[in-house]
Amino acid sequence: MGRLGTGIGWRPEIAGDVERMPGIDWVEVVAENVCPGHLPESLLRLRERGVTVVPHGVTLGLGGADRPDAGRLEALAERATALGAPLVTEHIAFVRAGGPLSVPPRLEAGHLLPVPRTRDALDVLCENVRIAQDALPVPLAVENIAALFSWPGEEMTEGQFLYDLADRTGVRLLIDVANLHTNHVNRGEDPAEALAELPLEALAYVHVAGGVERDGVWHDSHAHPVSRPVLDILTDLASRVSPPGVLLERDENFPGPSELEGELAAIREAVEQGATARIGNARAKSSGSGSGSVREAGSCEPARQRVALAQTAVLSSLVAGTPVPEGFDRVRMAVQARALAAKRADVVAKVAPELPVMLGERYRAAFLAHARKRPMTGGYRQDALDFVEQLLLASGQRERQHGQLPLRELREWWLERSGPGPRSRRPAVRLARATRRVLLRR
Numbered sequence: 001m002g003r004l005g006t007g008i009g010w011r012p013e014i015a016g017d018v019e020r021m022p023g024i025d026w027v028e029v030v031a032e033n034v035c036p037g038h039l040p041e042s043l044l045r046l047r048e049r050g051v052t053v054v055p056h057g058v059t060l061g062l063g064g065a066d067r068p069d070a071g072r073l074e075a076l077a078e079r080a081t082a083l084g085a086p087l088v089t090e091h092i093a094f095v096r097a098g099g100p101l102s103v104p105p106r107l108e109a110g111h112l113l114p115v116p117r118t119r120d121a122l123d124v125l126c127e128n129v130r131i132a133q134d135a136l137p138v139p140l141a142v143e144n145i146a147a148l149f150s151w152p153g154e155e156m157t158e159g160q161f162l163y164d165l166a167d168r169t170g171v172r173l174l175i176d177v178a179n180l181h182t183n184h185v186n187r188g189e190d191p192a193e194a195l196a197e198l199p200l201e202a203l204a205y206v207h208v209a210g211g212v213e214r215d216g217v218w219h220d221s222h223a224h225p226v227s228r229p230v231l232d233i234l235t236d237l238a239s240r241v242s243p244p245g246v247l248l249e250r251d252e253n254f255p256g257p258s259e260l261e262g263e264l265a266a267i268r269e270a271v272e273q274g275a276t277a278r279i280g281n282a283r284a285k286s287s288g289s290g291s292g293s294v295r296e297a298g299s300c301e302p303a304r305q306r307v308a309l310a311q312t313a314v315l316s317s318l319v320a321g322t323p324v325p326e327g328f329d330r331v332r333m334a335v336q337a338r339a340l341a342a343k344r345a346d347v348v349a350k351v352a353p354e355l356p357v358m359l360g361e362r363y364r365a366a367f368l369a370h371a372r373k374r375p376m377t378g379g380y381r382q383d384a385l386d387f388v389e390q391l392l393l394a395s396g397q398r399e400r401q402h403g404q405l406p407l408r409e410l411r412e413w414w415l416e417r418s419g420p421g422p423r424s425r426r427p428a429v430r431l432a433r434a435t436r437r438v439l440l441r442r
Contacts, residue, residue, distance in 0.1 A: 002086070002244075003244045003245065004025060004026045004052060004054075004205055004244055004245025004247075005025030005026060005245060006023060006024065006025050006026075006245075006246055006247075006264060006267065006268060007024060007025055007026040007027055007028060007052075007054075007205075007245060007246070007247040007248070008021070008024055008027060008028075008247060008248045008250075008260065008264065009027065009028050009029075009030075009056075009247060009248065009249045009250060009251070010027040010028065010029045010042070010043065010046075010053070011250070011251065011254070012040065012042075013254050014250070014254050014257075014260070015040065015042035016042070017256075017257040017260065018042070018046070019042055019045060019046060020257070021257060021260070021261060021264075022261075023264065024051065025051065025052070025245075026051055026052035026053070026054065026245060026247070027043075027046060027051060027052075027053055027054070028053075028054045028055075028056045028089075028247055028249075029043065029053060029054070029055055029056065029083070030055075030056055030057075030058060031055035031056055031057040031058070031075070031076055031079045031088070032057065032058060032059055032075075034055070034079060034083075036078045036079055036081070036082035037082075039082060039083070043083070047083070047084065052085070052086065053083040053084070053085060054083075054085050054086070054087060054088070054089065055076065055079040055080055055083055055085055055088050055089075056088075056089045056090075057072075057076050057088065057089065057090040057091075058090075058091065058095075058112070059072060059095060060072050060073070060076065060090045060091075060095075060132070061093065061094050061095040061096055062090055062091065062092060062093070062125060062128045062129060062132060062142065063091075063092050063093045063094045063114075063115035063121065063124075063125050063128070064094035064095065064096060064097065064128075064311065065094070065097065065124060065304045065305075065307040065308035065311055066096075066099070066304075066308075067127075067128060067131055068128050068131050068132050068135075070135070073131075073132060073135040073136065074135070076088055076090075076136065077135060077136050077137055080136065080137055080138050081137055085138055086138060086139075087138050087139045087140065087141055087172065087204060088136055088138055088139075088140055088141075089140070089141045089142065089143060089174045089204070090132070090140065090141075090142055090143070091112050091142065091143045091145050092115060092125065092142050092143065092144060092145060092162075092165070093112035093113055093114065093115065093145045094109070094113050094115055094311050094315075095108065095109050095110075095111070095112060095113065096108050096109060096315075097109075097308065097311040097312040097314070097315040097316075098312045098315070098316070105377050106377060107312070107315050107316060107319055107320065107375050107376070107377060108319075108375075108376040108377060108378065108379070109315055109318070109319065109340060109376075110340060110343055110344050110347065110376055110380065110383075111339070111340055111343055112145045113147075113311075113314070113315070113318075113336075114145060114147040114149070114150075114151065115151075115307075115311075116151035116153070116154055116307075116310065117151070117154040117155060117156040117157070117158065117160075117161040118151075118153070118154060118155050118156075119155055119303075120303040120306050120307050121303075121307055122156070122161060122164060122165065123300050123303045124300055124303050124304050124307050125165060126165060126168045126169050127300045129142065129165070129169045129171050130169055133169070133170075133171065139172055139204075140171055140172065141171065141172035141173060141174045141204035141205070142165070142171055142172075142173065142174060143173075143174040143175075143176055143179075143207065144158060144162065144173075144174075144175060144176055144179050144180070145176070145179055146176070146178070146179040146182035146183065146186075146211075146218075146220035147182070147183055147186060147187060148186055148217060148219075148332055148335055148336040148339065149186075149328060149329055149332040149333055149335075149336055150187045150328075150329070150332075151328075152326075152327030152328060153327065157189070157193070157194065157197060158183065158189060158194050158197075159193065159194040159195070159196065159197025159198050160197055162197075162198055162199070163197055163198060163199050166199045166202040167199065171202070172202055172203070172204035173198065173199070173202045173203055173204060174204050174205055174206070174207060175198065175203060175206050175207070175237065176206070176207035176208075176209070177191070177206060177207070177208055177230055177233040177234045177237060178207065178208060178209040178210070178211060178220060178226070178230045178249075179207070179220060180194055180195075180233050181211070181218070181227070181229050181230045181233055182211060182218045182219075182220045184229075185213065185216075185217070185218035186217060186218055186332075191233045191236070192236060195233075195236055195237055195240060196240075200237075200240055200241040201241075203241055203243060203244065204244060204245070205243060205244050205245030205246065205247060206234065206237065206243045206245065206246045206247065207247055207249055208226055208230060208231075208234055208246060208247065208248050208249070208267050209222045209226065209230070209248070209249040209250070210222065210223065210224035210225045210226045210227060210230070210250070211224055211227070211230075212224050217332070217335055219339070221252065222249050222250055222251035222252060223250070223251060223252035223253040224253070225255075225259075225263060226248070226263050226266065226267070231266060231267070231270040232270075234246070234267065234270045234271065234274070235270045235271070235273045235274040235277075236274065237274065238270065238271045238272075238273070238274020238275055238277075238278065239273075239274040239275075239277040239278045240274075240278065241278075242275065242278070243271065246267055246268075246271055248260070248263055248264055248267060310325075313325045314328070316375075317333060317337075318333065318336055318337045318340055319337070319340060319341075319371075319375035319376065320375045321372070340371075341368055341371040341372065342368070344367070344371050344376060344380070344383060345363075345364055345367040345368060345371065347380045348367060348380055348383055348384045348387065349363065351380045351381055351384055352381070352384040352413075354413060355384065355387070355388070355413075358406050358409050358410060358413070359405070359406070362405075366387075366391065367387055370386075370387045370390055370391075373390075374386060374390065381417075384417075385414060385417060385418055388410050388413060388414045389414060389418075391405065391410055392407065392410060392411055392414065
């Protein structure tokens, strides 16, 4: 794979700005947000100009106890092919738990959660990465994530964990320096130590993003300007290795193009400062700082079972209100639980924008009340349907608590989207469907 250069995360909200922005060598697109057969015109124009497009997955859950879903892998492969991408990327995280390996039902986090840095979790992750590598038409790179909480009893540092992962699988690494800063604030981990332990020869590219600190907790928001500490970590990384590519991520509160261009200029400057230091202080290559945790290949099933039980207990406490497992920081877990519920509310508002319009100012409070009582067991579209269904089922109580709700509009919205296809406008068909729904609820 050749050098990527300087890039920016492509989002529909800034698509026009990105097309007109000078010095953009490549873009990254959230894989789940594009359809291979109907690529956005903006991406097609960028590709025609020779701009590289890399799909970045967010739902595969390579760090989960289950093997990667074949359908999700096929979809990621299709996007890589459609975009002519030189590689695809995903996260070292788990996003769902429960089900056959532990206890039903399957729970969805709706967000990236950290895996424990244990030998069991490493064994499972390595096998999952190999499965993904075999299914993809281009190389895979995996990203370190930001975390609000730590797992008790971890056996490796982040650097050691990533070193062994790359050593055992040959996977490339996507290093997010903003996530290193997040873990420094939230978990007391030294970014310099993590960089010193990483196999930088496996580096695919680098993410840079902004965040915000609230009450001593750093939130990797992707909605704020890149901070100086994050740029300093980027300079440190560039003093150790020449990054093949560096990309600015922004997902919310999009500023004007001049501000984005200013952030890109600051990123280029940080890389150049690191390059100057690297050239002036050439150092001998390290022989590696692996943790010595490499084990012979064998059955991963016992490890999967242990990881499944642990991850299910954690996710259940975050989204279903079960007790926080022993050894976890209850305050941080509460922060994470609130963050997951807030993200569900935000994403559902985007997936089903009619709901905030119909409910107005009552939307957020009503949805957060729903999230506290009902964990997400499917995707965000199903979450929107479940939310409206609960509003309709508890309509009398809701009206007493929140005032008159637009029940007729909500019911029409739910009926239109809950079936296998659009509802027929023929009265007889609509009556039959309504009767069937009533009978099924008895």
